[in-house]
Amino acid sequence: MTDQSKQDLRCFHCGLPVPDGLELSVEIDHQAQPMCCKGCEAVAMAIVAGGMESYYQYRTEKSTTAKELVPDMLRQTEVYDREEVQRSFVRQSDENIREASLILEGIDCAACVWLNEQHIKGLPGVLEAQVNYSTHRARVAWDERKIKLSDILKAVAEIGYIAHPYDPSQHHQILEKQRKDYLKRLGLAGALGMQVMMFSIAMYNGDWWGMEQKYRTFIEWVSLLLTLPVFLYSGWPFYRAAWRDIRHRRAGMDVPISLGIIIAFGGSLYAMTGAGGHVYFDSVVMFIFFLLTARYLELVARKKASEHTEALIQSQATTAIRELSGNETEVVAAQELEAGDIVQVRPGETIPSDGEVIEGRSSIDESLLSGESRPCLKQAGAKVIGGSINIESPLRIRVTEIGQETVLSTILRLVERAQSEKPAIARLADRVAGHFVAAILLLAVVVAIYWYLKDPTQWLAITISVLVVTCPCALSLATPAAITAATGTLIRQGLLCSRGYALETLARVNHFIFDKTGTLTDGQLEIIQVLQLSDDLSEDACLLQAASLEALSEHPVARAFIKSCKTGLLAVDNLSSTPGSGLAGRINGKQFFLGSMQYIQQQTGLELKDNQSNRLEPGSRVLLSDQNDLLAIFVLQDAIRDQAAPLIDDLRQAGIQSLLFSGDDETAVSLVAEKLGIKDYRSSMLPADKLQQLRALQQQGATVAMLGDGINDAPVLAGADVSIAMGEGARYAAAAADMVLFRQDLNVIFRGVTTARKMMRVIRQNLSWALAYNIIALPLAAAGYIQPWMAALGMSASSLIVVANAMRLTK
Amino acid sequence: MEIIFYLIPIALVLVTAIVAGLFWAVKSGQFDDLEGPAHQILMDDEIYPEKTDKEKQQEK
Numbered sequence: 001m002t003d004q005s006k007q008d009l010r011c012f013h014c015g016l017p018v019p020d021g022l023e024l025s026v027e028i029d030h031q032a033q034p035m036c037c038k039g040c041e042a043v044a045m046a047i048v049a050g051g052m053e054s055y056y057q058y059r060t061e062k063s064t065t066a067k068e069l070v071p072d073m074l075r076q077t078e079v080y081d082r083e084e085v086q087r088s089f090v091r092q093s094d095e096n097i098r099e100a101s102l103i104l105e106g107i108d109c110a111a112c113v114w115l116n117e118q119h120i121k122g123l124p125g126v127l128e129a130q131v132n133y134s135t136h137r138a139r140v141a142w143d144e145r146k147i148k149l150s151d152i153l154k155a156v157a158e159i160g161y162i163a164h165p166y167d168p169s170q171h172h173q174i175l176e177k178q179r180k181d182y183l184k185r186l187g188l189a190g191a192l193g194m195q196v197m198m199f200s201i202a203m204y205n206g207d208w209w210g211m212e213q214k215y216r217t218f219i220e221w222v223s224l225l226l227t228l229p230v231f232l233y234s235g236w237p238f239y240r241a242a243w244r245d246i247r248h249r250r251a252g253m254d255v256p257i258s259l260g261i262i263i264a265f266g267g268s269l270y271a272m273t274g275a276g277g278h279v280y281f282d283s284v285v286m287f288i289f290f291l292l293t294a295r296y297l298e299l300v301a302r303k304k305a306s307e308h309t310e311a312l313i314q315s316q317a318t319t320a321i322r323e324l325s326g327n328e329t330e331v332v333a334a335q336e337l338e339a340g341d342i343v344q345v346r347p348g349e350t351i352p353s354d355g356e357v358i359e360g361r362s363s364i365d366e367s368l369l370s371g372e373s374r375p376c377l378k379q380a381g382a383k384v385i386g387g388s389i390n391i392e393s394p395l396r397i398r399v400t401e402i403g404q405e406t407v408l409s410t411i412l413r414l415v416e417r418a419q420s421e422k423p424a425i426a427r428l429a430d431r432v433a434g435h436f437v438a439a440i441l442l443l444a445v446v447v448a449i450y451w452y453l454k455d456p457t458q459w460l461a462i463t464i465s466v467l468v469v470t471c472p473c474a475l476s477l478a479t480p481a482a483i484t485a486a487t488g489t490l491i492r493q494g495l496l497c498s499r500g501y502a503l504e505t506l507a508r509v510n511h512f513i514f515d516k517t518g519t520l521t522d523g524q525l526e527i528i529q530v531l532q533l534s535d536d537l538s539e540d541a542c543l544l545q546a547a548s549l550e551a552l553s554e555h556p557v558a559r560a561f562i563k564s565c566k567t568g569l570l571a572v573d574n575l576s577s578t579p580g581s582g583l584a585g586r587i588n589g590k591q592f593f594l595g596s597m598q599y600i601q602q603q604t605g606l607e608l609k610d611n612q613s614n615r616l617e618p619g620s621r622v623l624l625s626d627q628n629d630l631l632a633i634f635v636l637q638d639a640i641r642d643q644a645a646p647l648i649d650d651l652r653q654a655g656i657q658s659l660l661f662s663g664d665d666e667t668a669v670s671l672v673a674e675k676l677g678i679k680d681y682r683s684s685m686l687p688a689d690k691l692q693q694l695r696a697l698q699q700q701g702a703t704v705a706m707l708g709d710g711i712n713d714a715p716v717l718a719g720a721d722v723s724i725a726m727g728e729g730a731r732y733a734a735a736a737a738d739m740v741l742f743r744q745d746l747n748v749i750f751r752g753v754t755t756a757r758k759m760m761r762v763i764r765q766n767l768s769w770a771l772a773y774n775i776i777a778l779p780l781a782a783a784g785y786i787q788p789w790m791a792a793l794g795m796s797a798s799s800l801i802v803v804a805n806a807m808r809l810t811k
Numbered sequence: 812m813e814i815i816f817y818l819i820p821i822a823l824v825l826v827t828a829i830v831a832g833l834f835w836a837v838k839s840g841q842f843d844d845l846e847g848p849a850h851q852i853l854m855d856d857e858i859y860p861e862k863t864d865k866e867k868q869q870e871k
Binding site for chain 1: 812815816819822823826829830833834837838842843844847850853
């Protein structure tokens with residue numbers, strides 16, 4: 001095999017490059033396929049042995065690499081067999097039959113769903129297994145006498161996925177129940193509404209051409225029969241919300257909606273009892289159907305947002321290894337830990353709770369919590385935060401804080417508080433609508449009294465005409481219809497709105513605050529400069545030595561080296577690593593050192609001269625040396641996303657000023673700001689500083705949007721007028737954000753802004769049309785020129801026009 | 812036009828059936844996952860033989 005073909009060799013299972021000299025393969029579909037590690041080999045063999053080779057044929061994404069996952073998972077699953085741990089997530093339907101919801105990690109195409117279902121179903125003792133593709137959740141029922149839950153979890157791990165229990169006492173579960181509930185109400189309104197509309201067309205015809213009374217009466221009664229369930233059951237959420245508003249002395253949007261429905265229904269009933277006049281059952285059902293549709297779509301969007309967040313919160317450290325007296329250890333659930341317990345955390349594991357390192361030395365990735373992009377070194381005596389990830393070596397940690405006291409809980413509380421302080425634009429809209437409805441009611445009363453005195457036979461018909469014609473139907477549909485259409489369009493492009501007012505605010509935004517790490521940059525280190533210090537080795541050769549030394553490390557720095565090395569790696573002997581500082585090893589009989597300046601100095605006594613270092617770009621520095629000479633300096637930087645610069649440009653042209661707030665140091669931040677053309681940037685900011693600066697901007701009258709990632713941004717996100725969280729790294733931030741960007745594509749942000757502005761244009765058109773219609777129709781109705789049936793027709797037509805106009809946004 | 816006195820009640824019965832069907836569908840989870848089944852029809856070959864009723868009895 002030549003060098004060229006070797007470097008192109010990628011693992012058939014996960015798609016990662018196959019390390020040099022490794023010859024693992026599995027026969028899939030009568031052909032030997034290369035594997036990158038023992039883990040992938042085991043997974044692929046399990047899949048083939050199970051006769052599920054067609055998975056490889058149908059999958060659309062490469063699988064998650066099995067390298068580190070499997071052994072750790074297997075060790076921890078047994079804790080889930082214990083009764084007290086199971087209590088929170090397992091349902092017992094029979095004495096021995098149990099059922100649980102599991103979250104599956106690593107599912108990214110339909111073939112994964114099939115593979116998991118087939119694999120779990122095939123286990124003896126499993127009665128049922130269903131995997132939901134949209135939510136990545138599996139429902140499994142099993143016979144406790146034949147199989148343990150841990151065996152099922154292990155079986156899932158065997159094929160390369162991670163399953164962990166899902167606690168159903170969650171926000172998400174409530175939303176799902178609500179969604180089903182709404183779906184039923186909506187379906188009922190739609191099915192019965194169609195019938196009522198059909199009959200009402202017959203009656204409009206009857207008004208025009210004449211109709212025998214017995215048919216009219218019959219159709220009226222049938223319409224009443226059909227409308228009654230819609231009125232009572234489908235309309236119920238509106239009445240409940242309206243009642244809540246009234247009890248709190250607020251005039252919410254649900255009050256006019258409920259009033260409109262109830263008066264139209266009541267008026268129709270009154271007309272049927274012999275008072276004469278028209279019935280408006282068609283208006284009632286249509287009104288309820290349209291409004292429910294808008295609510296339903298909003299609910300679905302909200303549910304989708306919460307799913308992603310909660311799955312990730314759940315996936316945080318669920319188990320811990322606690323030390324017992326002597327040399328024994330036990331695996332316990334993270335919630336069972338108490339202050340003072342001593343736990344062991346292995347490389348790659350999440351730290352279960354806040355604590356203090358008592359033994360060991362390792363890099364910890366706190367990026368989710370502190371926003372610091374580089375892992376920081378912790379040794380005995382250092383504090384660690386629960387939820388951060390141990391990267392390199394095992395640690396022993398004494399738990400200091402638990403439950404509500406941990407940093408993670410505190411940040412989550414901050415988010416909650418900031419959310420309650422949110423400027424509620426939606427409330428303003430409701431207040432305006434409240435005034436509008438109060439004015440209509442007042443007017444209706446005046447009209448009723450006037451006509452009652454002038455012509456008692458006509459007063460009811462005219463009053464109903466006024467109420468129907470001015471029914472804020474088109475007016476109240478104007479905004480939600482446009483918002484729903486725009487929201488739907490953006491979801492398809494990867495931007496999700498979890499709040500109704502997010503787009504409304506986004507259209508008015510004139511300042512855009514960006515976080516740096518993981519937002520404008522992709523959070524991955526990259527080598528941007530190689531400075532050759534000796535003539536012995538060329539730049540490429542230096543890179544090759546360095547990458548070979550780092551080949552086995554999972555550290556982000558190592559990944560940067562391996563990524564930029566273009567040739568096959570060399571074999572290393574006597575590799576020794578000092579976590580957080582550097583590596584040393586023997587390549588072709590020659591000793592090399594790779595690490596920070598300090599490390600190189602300690603190991604070799606060599607020092608960097610000033611004239612060598614002032615030619616360097618800013619960024620983190622890594623040095624390569626042998627026993628006698630410094631060979632090269634590598635400068636590493638967080639790579640800026642390709643779409644970042646066009647986004648800032650587009651925003652500037654749209655009249656939006658971009659700002660960069662970051663927790664990183666001045667040099668790193670100024671470099672990114674300069675490259676992107678952001679004039680206003682601030683560095684070394686704590687979350688509290690960011691929030692303060694943001695409040696200051698808002699006090700100067702700015703409407704601020706914030707794009708962020710990571711939990712440290714969560715309080716700031718919640719304080720911004722409209723906040724967007726980046727999906728992949730967002731996790732907790734997504735809970736506080738108004739919008740979530742699911743694709744790592746910044747272009748979508750600008751598309752969001754344009755769509756939001758277009759949406760506002762449509763809303764303005766809709767509102768002016770609805771108002772113009774009302775202004776023309778109202779005096780005519782009040783003067784008695786409009787029959788109720790004309791009023792109903794006019795109202796329906798005006799609503800349809802509004803909806804049709806909104807639908808333009810879906811294109 | 813007397814016929815509508817028969818036809819409309821028939822329509823009502825049909826509509827009731829439709830609504831009942833819809834409620835059943837929602838309750839039994841037909842609307843839980845709107846994406847997955849579209850892909851699943853492409854790979855429906857069961858590799859494990861369906862468990863017979865007798866086996867199911869035994870497992871319980």
